[in-house]
Amino acid sequence: MSDAKSWPQEASAQANTDMPQSAVEVAIIGGGPSGLAAALELKRRGISNIVVLERENEAGGIPRHCGHPPFGVREFARVLTGPSYARRLVRAARGAGVTIRTAVTVVELRPGGELLITSQQGSELLQARRVIVATGVRETPRSARLISGARVLGALNTGALQSLVYLQNRKPFKRPVIVGTELVSFSAIMTCRHAGITPVAMIEAGAHVTARWPSSIFPRLVGLPLYLNTRLVSIKGTRRVQAVEVETPGHGRRLIECDGVVLTGGFTPEASLARMGHLAIDRGTGGPVVDQYGRCSDPVYFAAGNLLRPVETAGWSFQEGRRCGGWVAGDLAGDLADHARATQLTSSDPGIKYLMPQKLNLTAPPEGTKREGMKHVQLRFELRGKGVLTIHRGSDLVWQRSLHVAPERRILVPIKALLAPPSHPTDTPLEFRFKIE
Amino acid sequence: MENIPASRSGTPFDIAIIGAGIVGCAMARRFTLEGAKVVVIEKASDILDGASKANSAILHTGFDAPTGSLELSCIQGGYREYIDIHKQFGLPLEKSGAHVVAWSDEDEAALDGIVAQAHANNVEDVSLISAQQLRRCEPGLAESARAAITVPGEAIIDPWSAPYAYLRQSLLNGGEVYLDCEVTGVSFSAGMWELATSHGAVHCAQVINCAGLYGDLIDKAVLGTASFEIKPRKGQFVVFDKAAASLINSIILPVPTRRTKGVVVFRTVFGNLAVGPTAEDQEARADTATDQAALRTLIAAGIAKVPALETIPITAVYAGLRPATQFKDYQIAAQQQRNWITVGGIRSTGLSSALGIARHVFELYCDQAEVEGGGRKDGKDSATQPKPQINIQTNTRTNTQDQKCKHLALRDPQVPPVARLAESTTRDWRCAGHGSIVCHCELVSEREIKAALKGPLAARSLAGLKRQTRATMGRCQGFYCSARLAELTDGHFDVPLAPGAQQSAKDKGQ
Ligand SMILES: Cc1cc2nc3c(=O)[nH]c(=O)nc-3n(C[C@H](O)[C@H](O)[C@H](O)COP(=O)(O)OP(=O)(O)OC[C@H]3O[C@@H](n4cnc5c(N)ncnc54)[C@H](O)[C@@H]3O)c2cc1C
Ligand SMILES: Cc1cc2nc3c(=O)[nH]c(=O)nc-3n(C[C@H](O)[C@H](O)[C@H](O)COP(=O)(O)OP(=O)(O)OC[C@H]3O[C@@H](n4cnc5c(N)ncnc54)[C@H](O)[C@@H]3O)c2cc1C
Numbered sequence: 032m033s034d035a036k037s038w039p040q041e042a043s044a045q046a047n048t049d050m051p052q053s054a055v056e057v058a059i060i061g062g063g064p065s066g067l068a069a070a071l072e073l074k075r076r077g078i079s080n081i082v083v084l085e086r087e088n089e090a091g092g093i094p095r096h097c098g099h100p101p102f103g104v105r106e107f108a109r110v111l112t113g114p115s116y117a118r119r120l121v122r123a124a125r126g127a128g129v130t131i132r133t134a135v136t137v138v139e140l141r142p143g144g145e146l147l148i149t150s151q152q153g154s155e156l157l158q159a160r161r162v163i164v165a166t167g168v169r170e171t172p173r174s175a176r177l178i179s180g181a182r183v184l185g186a187l188n189t190g191a192l193q194s195l196v197y198l199q200n201r202k203p204f205k206r207p208v209i210v211g212t213e214l215v216s217f218s219a220i221m222t223c224r225h226a227g228i229t230p231v232a233m234i235e236a237g238a239h240v241t242a243r244w245p246s247s248i249f250p251r252l253v254g255l256p257l258y259l260n261t262r263l264v265s266i267k268g269t270r271r272v273q274a275v276e277v278e279t280p281g282h283g284r285r286l287i288e289c290d291g292v293v294l295t296g297g298f299t300p301e302a303s304l305a306r307m308g309h310l311a312i313d314r315g316t317g318g319p320v321v322d323q324y325g326r327c328s329d330p331v332y333f334a335a336g337n338l339l340r341p342v343e344t345a346g347w348s349f350q351e352g353r354r355c356g357g358w359v360a361g362d363l364a365g366d367l368a369d370h371a372r373a374t375q376l377t378s379s380d381p382g383i384k385y386l387m388p389q390k391l392n393l394t395a396p397p398e399g400t401k402r403e404g405m406k407h408v409q410l411r412f413e414l415r416g417k418g419v420l421t422i423h424r425g426s427d428l429v430w431q432r433s434l435h436v437a438p439e440r441r442i443l444v445p446i447k448a449l450l451a452p453p454s455h456p457t458d459t460p461l462e463f464r465f466k467i468e
Numbered sequence: 469m470e471n472i473p474a475s476r477s478g479t480p481f482d483i484a485i486i487g488a489g490i491v492g493c494a495m496a497r498r499f500t501l502e503g504a505k506v507v508v509i510e511k512a513s514d515i516l517d518g519a520s521k522a523n524s525a526i527l528h529t530g531f532d533a534p535t536g537s538l539e540l541s542c543i544q545g546g547y548r549e550y551i552d553i554h555k556q557f558g559l560p561l562e563k564s565g566a567h568v569v570a571w572s573d574e575d576e577a578a579l580d581g582i583v584a585q586a587h588a589n590n591v592e593d594v595s596l597i598s599a600q601q602l603r604r605c606e607p608g609l610a611e612s613a614r615a616a617i618t619v620p621g622e623a624i625i626d627p628w629s630a631p632y633a634y635l636r637q638s639l640l641n642g643g644e645v646y647l648d649c650e651v652t653g654v655s656f657s658a659g660m661w662e663l664a665t666s667h668g669a670v671h672c673a674q675v676i677n678c679a680g681l682y683g684d685l686i687d688k689a690v691l692g693t694a695s696f697e698i699k700p701r702k703g704q705f706v707v708f709d710k711a712a713a714s715l716i717n718s719i720i721l722p723v724p725t726r727r728t729k730g731v732v733v734f735r736t737v738f739g740n741l742a743v744g745p746t747a748e749d750q751e752a753r754a755d756t757a758t759d760q761a762a763l764r765t766l767i768a769a770g771i772a773k774v775p776a777l778e779t780i781p782i783t784a785v786y787a788g789l790r791p792a793t794q795f796k797d798y799q800i801a802a803q804q805q806r807n808w809i810t811v812g813g814i815r816s817t818g819l820s821s822a823l824g825i826a827r828h829v830f831e832l833y834c835d836q837a838e839v840e841g842g843g844r845k846d847g848k849d850s851a852t853q854p855k856p857q858i859n860i861q862t863n864t865r866t867n868t869q870d871q872k873c874k875h876l877a878l879r880d881p882q883v884p885p886v887a888r889l890a891e892s893t894t895r896d897w898r899c900a901g902h903g904s905i906v907c908h909c910e911l912v913s914e915r916e917i918k919a920a921l922k923g924p925l926a927a928r929s930l931a932g933l934k935r936q937t938r939a940t941m942g943r944c945q946g947f948y949c950s951a952r953l954a955e956l957t958d959g960h961f962d963v964p965l966a967p968g969a970q971q972s973a974k975d976k977g978q
Pocket of ligand 1: 193301337
């Protein structure tokens with residue numbers, strides 16, 4: 032009668048009280064494009080005692096379940112699908128002698144580079160001289176979007192849909208509504224089509240499609256109704272999704288019958304380790320606060336790839352990972368500019384969604400030397416239009432440019448232009464402002 | 469589920485309990501321990517699927533319950549028994565204490581009265597503290613906090629593991645449970661009940677109606693009338709990222725209004741911080757939809773009290789329904805001629821009081837037996853009068869009401885193993901052999917998932933799996949683990965998470 036015998040915890044479970052401990056030169060958390068690229072670069076720089084810790088059973092990161100091209104153009108000079116790109120990356124890393132430990136979850140970051148991790152062997156401690164956190168981004172789930180209605184099966188993010196379809200050959204629904212029009216929203220359509228799922232509508236709260244042409248004409252090409260200025264009000268259903276209620280100003284509310292909802296985009300860095308630990312978090316990006324080397328508030332920790340900010344492509348993240356590997360190698364050799372003497376980049380402008388990095392060592396050496404960090408400050412905007420971006424240090428205008436901005440569009444400001452003469456005080460922040468014209 | 473055999477062991481049950489909410493689970497445990505042959509009949513395929521699926525998880529001392537009420541006596545009995553048994557079961561108990569915080573003149577004026585009531589309720593350690601003292605205990609609270617009452621005894625527990633443990637103890641010691649089994653009709657003849665269910669008839673000597681949000685409907689169907697009417701009252705909650713848990717140390721209670729205990733800021737034993745509940749009357753007994761406007765109001769209320777919440781992302785939102793009635797007190801009554809006990813209107817304190825309610829009902833049951841034997845004088849329904857405090861002893865060899873009762877209490881009842889989900893326990897991820905982590909946000913292991921899919925209380929829905937393991941209850945809400953969960957739960961759920969392509973092809977063929 033009882034299930035006591037099948038209950039595993041009691042009999043076999045013993046916490047590791049004397050946790051095994053080991054040490055490495057560099058630990059890399061996350062085996063996605065950026066983590067693997069960092070590992071490859073560290074190896075190339077002759078740093079051999081490194082380990083990549085990956086919590087999934089296979090490394091490769093998000094591309095593992097993006098079953099469509101184009102991936103790998105930058106890295107392998109060919110057009111691959113996500114899964115084959117991921118496999119190639121892993122092969123390249125293993126081929127270079129990188130140790131990748133899969134099914135290993137980092138649970139806690141501790142000051143000074145001590146990591147609490149868990150694997151099939153239970154918990155253990157790993158001490159690293161430097162740690163690169165490369166845990167990527169995910170999409171905002173239904174709960175955090177505060178969507179009203181029944182909390183029923185069938186409302187998923189694109190990432191969950193992709194992994195169900197491409198990793199498991201499953202069909203969570205047959206007629207979903209796609210919410211959002213970012214680039215990934217179009218991946219969601221492709222994923223559905225691959226699985227024989229027929230979306231019934233795509234809705235976008237804004238007046239424009241977020242992604243650029245040619246993605247923006249894709250729905251029309253496949254005959255999918257696209258409703259702009261249309262907000263998802265609530266989800267209806269008892270056990271599974273049965274309909275969504277949407278609202279278009281001027282047209283009121285109406286129901287769209289469907290059996291699923293794909294909540295696309297709304298990317299947010301998977302920064303829980305940093306947030307739960309001691310690293311400072313930037314409210315704009317949602318990732319850790321970093322300087323131009325990707326160095327965090329505890330200078331033993333570095334961040335790379337999409338954890339830095341939402342969101343860039345795999346190729347971009349790979350590139351960032353590789354550079355970060357170089358900076359960490361430089362840091363181990365004592366080559367990076369001083370962490371403590373960094374200047375804050377700030378913005379109180381509500382139109383500016385984020386700045387990354389958030390700190391700059393302005394006395395960093397010029398381009399082309401080995402200590403050079405990121406080349407650009409990356410920005411995103413909440414609004415759409417033409418205007419002027421200005422950067423002030425106190426009352427001094429340091430840089431300005433007129434720009435077209437739009438949500439989720441990448442804007443780059445060359446760091447070179449912000450470097451100050453060494454005499455300049457470093458405690459005056461650089462203030463970013465944007466005025467629409 | 470296949471049909472119920474006439475009676476599994478040949479003889480009818482002593483007790484049939486309708487409903488496996490918190491109250492039904494505690495009831496099953498008590499009657500099993502007292503030696504009765506018990507069956508629990510639950511219409512959902514996972515237990516705790518009604519009012520008990522969502523609450524604030526606070527183990528109340530009863531400091532603010534109406535003095536002299538049945539509710540107070542059950543809360544205090546339940547509280548003591550939980551404290552007594554939690555170690556033996558490995559159930560969490562976080563004695564964080566609570567502060568009733570005054571934010572306005574009006575609030576402040578009410579504090580003395582609350583202290584007086586607490587003392588009248590024998591919760592002696594409740595006292596007033598100044599704004600400075602409060603600030604020392606709770607530096608994360610907004611400056612506008614005026615003064616407070618400290619209630620050191622209020623605690624937080626796991627709202628699901630506890631009732632699971634109660635029912636598991638019943639099952640381990642001879643009790644039975646029929647899930648996915650709705651009681652649809654009843655008949656009473658020759659001192660025996662026959663319950664018609666969606667899976668066949670169940671025979672028993674005594675019925676205890678613990679049907680929560682449906683308790684009045686069942687009474688009406690059986691007795692022709694119900695002495696109360698359920699008026700569901702929804703409570704919505706917002707759960708903040710675990711990073712918020714360090715912002716407060718205790719449960720932050722508001723000064724209550726006449727209608728509700730108000731919006732509470734509390735930590736959970738799982739390491740979250742939550743704000744809620746709302747109190748919204750509605751007709752529907754199953755509709756737990758959340759509403760954006762209400763959630764935004766809660767978030768604002770949370771930030772007003774704990775300003776640093778502004779920087780913390782939202783992890784989850786949920787809602788529960790209180791089985792409120794037109795009365796303030798519990799509606800517990802025995803129909804002596806009919807061997808029927810109704811346990812209704814366990815509105816907003818059932819998690820705390822369940823063990824106490826179960827003892828109270830066991831007494832009613834014994835009184836009834838006494839009446840049947842011609843013992844009791846008045847012959848009236850033994851209704852809602854509080855009983856004198858019961859001296860609680862676990863593993864007692866005699867019945868609580870020893871001489872009066874026809875059953876023999878179990879000598880050495882077995883204690884079931886309990887899932888270790890609270891932060892204060894040794895979570896499975898710390899232990900060797902856990903398989904791997906499936907739900908990354910809540911660190912739920914493959915071994916934990918597989919365990920929850922086995923046995924008589926095996927999860928048969930995602931909601932049930934969540935309550936037993938916490939899978940998908942964290943920040944990503946299934947972004948990372950949906951595919952693995954779909955794989956691990958294949959064939960286990962009534963409504964599959966995501967059928968395999970072959971499965972859907974088959975569906976199409978039909
Ligand atoms: C749904 C979705 C679709 C996307 N589609 C595309 C696309 O089509 N094309 C494109 O170019 N980009 C796409 N992206 C962007 C994507 O983030 C990048 O392609 C790229 O994967 C970023 O690489 P990364 O290494 O920074 O992070 P990721 O690829 O996300 O890798 C992070 C890795 O860290 C691991 N990890 C996280 N936490 C821990 C921990 N605590 N312990 C151990 N390991 C951990 C994860 O398991 C994961 O493998 C998409 C992103 C999402 C979310
Ligand atoms: C928002 C909120 C916050 C709360 N906070 C707290 C708190 O902090 N502390 C505390 O102590 N309490 C709290 N509570 C109260 C507590 O949750 C309830 O008192 C308790 O859950 C009531 O349980 P129950 O067993 O009476 O009802 P239910 O949980 O509703 O159980 C009844 C069961 O009967 C089944 N059923 C119904 N009809 C039939 C039928 N015909 N056949 C078979 N089965 C049937 C149902 O499916 C259900 O499972 C809170 C409640 C809410 C809603």
